Amino acid sequence: DQPRSRGLGDVYKRQDLILAVNDGGIVTSLDAKTGEQLNKGRLKKGTAKYYASPVGTADRVIFADIKGVVSVVSREAKWKTIQTIELNEPVFATPAIASDQLFIRTTSTLYCFGQS
Numbered sequence: 001d002q003p004r005s006r007g008l009g010d011v012y013k014r015q016d017l018i019l020a021v022n023d024g025g026i027v028t029s030l031d032a033k034t035g036e037q038l039n040k041g042r043l044k045k046g047t048a049k050y051y052a053s054p055v056g057t058a059d060r061v062i063f064a065d066i067k068g069v070v071s072v073v074s075r076e077a078k079w080k081t082i083q084t085i086e087l088n089e090p091v092f093a094t095p096a097i098a099s100d101q102l103f104i105r106t107t108s109t110l111y112c113f114g115q116s
Contacts, residue, residue, distance in 0.1 A: 017032060044081060046064075
């Protein structure tokens with residue numbers, strides 16, 4: 001088993017902001033142009049390893065850890081947790097967003113969140 005980097009981990013970039021999560025649920029926000037760290041903190045839940053890449057919308061970023069904890073945070077330098085969803089099943093696949101719906105696949109179930 002190869003150790004993972006203790007760097008930024010998985011990143012999401014949109015416009016001038018980068019949000020990154022590493023194993024343990026540490027979220028770091030960076031200025032995309034300068035690389036300056038703007039904020040850093042730990043998610044309240046979602047503190048396992050992250051294999052799924054983060055996805056986002058104009059105002060939110062979604063992180064899913066391998067224990068099935070999905071954290072939705074605001075897409076801003078001083079990010080805040082908006083919602084936490086506990087699926088109670090492992091998540092290894094990157095979530096997908098389509099037609100204002102969020103799709104998350106666990107090891108046994110495909111979930112769809114949003115309005116139909």
